[in-house]
Amino acid sequence: MAAIIRNSVLLASLLLLLLAAAAVWTSGDGGASEELTVEEEFERWMVLHERKYEDESEKEKRFEIYKKNKEYVESFNRAGNHTYTLGINGFSDMTNEEFADKYLSKNVCF
Known part of the structure; x- marks a missing residue:
């Protein structure tokens, strides 16, 4: 049971990291406004x-x-x-x- 929770937390963390990276990437300038x-x-x-x-x-x-x-x-x-x-x-x-x-x-x- 603990392994399932740990994997779920890890997966959610990875998803959040990917979303944050996508947001920075699509801003076109690394997140800094020009x-x-x-x-x-x-x-x-x-x-x-x-x-x-x-x-x-x-x-x-x-x-x-x-x-x-x-x-x-x-x-x-x-x-x-x-x-x-x-x-x-x-x-x-x-x-x-x-x-x-x-x-x-x-x-x-x-």
């Missing part, structure tokens, strides 16, 4: 989307646009008024006007 500044997020975004700008002036301009777009996305999602959410993507360093000029057709016939 708070990035907007500048750091933008730098990571640039690497992810292979963005290189001609000079620091252009980079600063694109960063300001990125920041405004990020603020809009967060505000929109926080409001929770829609059945969908917005996110940062490969166009996040463009204004709406730049995106429309580059990707939307101007020759629409009705």
